[in-house]
Amino acid sequence: xxxxxxxxxESPAWLAPIPTSDDREFxxxxxxxxxxxQRCGACGLHQHYARMLCSHCGADExxxxxxxxxxxIYSFTVIRKNGVPPFRERVPFVVASVQLDEPGARVLAAxxxxxxxxxxxxxxxxxxxxxxxxxxxFVDFALDSA
Amino acid sequence: xxxxxxxxxxxxxxxxxxxxxxxxxxxELQLACEAVLAAITDAGLTPSDVDGLVTFTMDxxxxxxxxxxxxxxxxxxxxxxxxxxxxxxxxxxQAAMAVATGVADAVVCYRAFNERSGxxxxxxxxxxxxxxxxxxxxxxxGLMTPASWVALHAHRYMERYGVTNADFAPIAIVDRTNAATxxxxxxxxRPITFEEHQQSRWIIExxxxxxxxxxxxxxxxxxxxxxxxxxxxLPNPPAVIAAASQGATFDSEMMTSYYRDDLTGLPEMGVVxxxxxxxxGLTPSDxxxxxxxxxxTPFVLMQLEELGFCGRGEAKDWATVERLSLGGxxxxxxxxxxxxxxxxxxxxGITECVRQIRGTSCNQLANVEHALVTSxxxxxxxxxxxxxx
Numbered sequence: 001x002x003x004x005x006x007x008x009x010e011s012p013a014w015l016a017p018i019p020t021s022d023d024r025e026f027x028x029x030x031x032x033x034x035x036x037x038q039r040c041g042a043c044g045l046h047q048h049y050a051r052m053l054c055s056h057c058g059a060d061e062x063x064x065x066x067x068x069x070x071x072x073i074y075s076f077t078v079i080r081k082n083g084v085p086p087f088r089e090r091v092p093f094v095v096a097s098v099q100l101d102e103p104g105a106r107v108l109a110a111x112x113x114x115x116x117x118x119x120x121x122x123x124x125x126x127x128x129x130x131x132x133x134x135x136x137x138f139v140d141f142a143l144d145s146a
Numbered sequence: 147x148x149x150x151x152x153x154x155x156x157x158x159x160x161x162x163x164x165x166x167x168x169x170x171x172x173x174e175l176q177l178a179c180e181a182v183l184a185a186i187t188d189a190g191l192t193p194s195d196v197d198g199l200v201t202f203t204m205d206x207x208x209x210x211x212x213x214x215x216x217x218x219x220x221x222x223x224x225x226x227x228x229x230x231x232x233x234x235x236x237x238x239x240q241a242a243m244a245v246a247t248g249v250a251d252a253v254v255c256y257r258a259f260n261e262r263s264g265x266x267x268x269x270x271x272x273x274x275x276x277x278x279x280x281x282x283x284x285x286x287x288g289l290m291t292p293a294s295w296v297a298l299h300a301h302r303y304m305e306r307y308g309v310t311n312a313d314f315a316p317i318a319i320v321d322r323t324n325a326a327t328x329x330x331x332x333x334x335x336r337p338i339t340f341e342e343h344q345q346s347r348w349i350i351e352x353x354x355x356x357x358x359x360x361x362x363x364x365x366x367x368x369x370x371x372x373x374x375x376x377x378x379x380l381p382n383p384p385a386v387i388a389a390a391s392q393g394a395t396f397d398s399e400m401m402t403s404y405y406r407d408d409l410t411g412l413p414e415m416g417v418v419x420x421x422x423x424x425x426x427g428l429t430p431s432d433x434x435x436x437x438x439x440x441x442x443t444p445f446v447l448m449q450l451e452e453l454g455f456c457g458r459g460e461a462k463d464w465a466t467v468e469r470l471s472l473g474g475x476x477x478x479x480x481x482x483x484x485x486x487x488x489x490x491x492x493x494x495g496i497t498e499c500v501r502q503i504r505g506t507s508c509n510q511l512a513n514v515e516h517a518l519v520t521s522x523x524x525x526x527x528x529x530x531x532x533x534x535x
Contacts, residue, residue, distance in 0.1 A: 075409055076298065097302075108402075
């Protein structure tokens with residue numbers, strides 16, 4: 001039996017991102033419908049979340065690139081209880097750690113439009129973007145039907 | 147062994163605690179002072195003999211409030227350790243370093259809280275206005291409680307090694323069996339069976355059932371650390387600190403660490419393991435009993451692997467009730483652990499191992515020489531080996 005999916009379109013102000021100079025590109029990119037992650041010019045690997053140095057080799061030759069938004073579920077959990085609004089009204093829902101197709105990067109995010117019964121480790125997923133405030137958006141994931 | 151070693155230079159000479167409850171009915175400061183005073187008295191000392199204090203960064207009882215209320219006169223060393231329950235053995239490390247170097251003569255480590263009747267962890271209702279940086283990548287997705295944070299690691303671990311929730315049952319069964327014969331334990335006289343474990347409700351399906359998650363408690367615990375030399379002359383047999391270490395690795399976070407390469411281990415505990423074995427010169431087969439921090443049962447299995455009691459992925463077969471019970475190859479959590487006795491952020495595991503070294507546990511084992519204590523996992527953590535004189 002599939003649970004009805006909650007509406008995630010409204011988020012309270014305290015959940016809104018407060019971007020730093022390091023990660024602003026990610027949040028603005030999401031608002032523009034792009035998953036922007038960092039790529040290292042020295043080792044060629046990617047990373048998320050944004051950092052000052054490459055987490056793989058330590059080089060400082062990092063620049064934002066637009067990722068495909070495609071990936072595979074590395075691990076996940078189902079949140080069935082959460083006493084804090086707005087999540088109290090959203091349960092149950094899936095939170096997943098997604099290994100992106102771009103080597104080196106993983107992204108943790110919610111899967112608000114995906115029925116909890118259909119999620120498995122190894123499943124293919126695609127990024128979705130959910131506006132928050134005027135300038136930014138959250139990155140979510142959904143099962144990739146393509 | 148280098149002259150620079152900390153090994154065996156300091157010892158735990160006093161232990162103290164309040165009762166463990168769900169509603170203490172008094173302030174956290176009161177609990178801290180009661181535990182601290184009990185530890186000082188147990189060591190045969192007076193408050194004016196104590197010149198150092200160490201607690202957790204999360205503790206609400208300020209060092210000087212404790213000092214004033216119990217009557218300490220001169221305090222020459224005070225320090226706090228970060229990362230929640232990962233701090234427990236770390237407080238003893240700080241104290242041992244202080245007495246080994248002569249910075250202080252007697253240091254009390256304490257932790258006291260009303261975690262059940264006061265501020266409960268994971269309850270963010272009405273308390274958050276802006277997110278701390280480490281939570282800002284997770285809380286917007288509703289990942290806000292310790293059980294949910296642990297679940298992503300444990301789920302991947304289960305998938306990789308073919309572990310099921312039933313494989314976690316021995317930890318809960320052993321803890322609750324030991325608690326059943328500890329009059330100070332919340333779950334005194336209330337052991338559980340395998341069937342009860344498997345019938346308890348899901349908290350995080352298919353990872354954690356109710357009986358895989360530790361309880362929440364009110365209470366305070368303190369230990370007094372002094373030089374091994376001085377401890378010899380005090381009333382109780384010293385629990386000599388054979389080794390103490392903290393542990394953190396690349397991409398360690400507070401409970402989350404989702405951006406490291408592999409979520410199927412506890413690399414912070416791997417650091418602790420390497421250090422405590424080399425510092426003490428001991429190996430896993432030398433350990434008479436262990437307190438393995440048991441906030442969530444899957445992380446006990448992963449700790450057994452990190453500490454070298456068994457290989458990667460082998461804990462599901464190695465961690466049997468028989469092996470981990472009193473009289474078994476590695477009796478764990480002889481007071482009932484956090485699941486069975488109380489959740490005092492791991493400090494009650496240290497006091498139980500001190501009692502095992504002294505020979506005064508309510509579940510006393512025969513011939514205890516070396517006891518291993520670990521602290522909170524999934525966070526930057528710490529560990530200790532306590533030995534007889």
